[in-house]
Amino acid sequence: MLEEVVLAVDEFEAIRLADLEGLYQEQASEKMNVSRQTFGRIIESAHKKVADALVQGKALKIEGGEFEMAAMRKFRCYDCQHSWDLPYGTGRPEDCPSCKSGNIHRAQEGRGYARDFGRGQGKCCGGPQQKQ
Helix, strand or coil: CCCEEEECHHHHHHHHHHHHCCCCHHHHHHHHCCCHHHHHHHHHHHHHHHHHHHHHCCEEEECCCCCECCCEEEEEECCCCCEEEEECCCCCCCCCCCCCCCCEEECHHHCCCCCCCCCCCCECCCCCCCCC
16 A cells, blocks of 8 residues: 555646646646746645655545536537537537537537636536546
8 A cells, every 4th residue: 555645636737737738837827717826836736746756656646625517518520620518427429410520529628727726616627537
């Protein structure tokens, strides 16, 4: 049984925006709807936790924080460029409602972000899966 380091959902989102997407702190803070200074504190904490897990050989667990799931998901057809929204819980569509193509994907602009650190005002769709 490995010792765990717990990374909050907002810390996970900060790492995704800054390190994976390569956004500057100003841009990432806007997406998370927090000040640049708050984003700086979140990302610093996240980096320390990830470094601790990597260097010390600990398990990294992503959980916690208050956030809301977005009510809708946005899809786009790569063949006809049609986009549409579907509520969560309805399953993935098999084809485009416009041209019936199966070449559909989640639209990037339809993905939300964990926002308003600690106040539960944001949305996070497609966020991390918690591992038990």
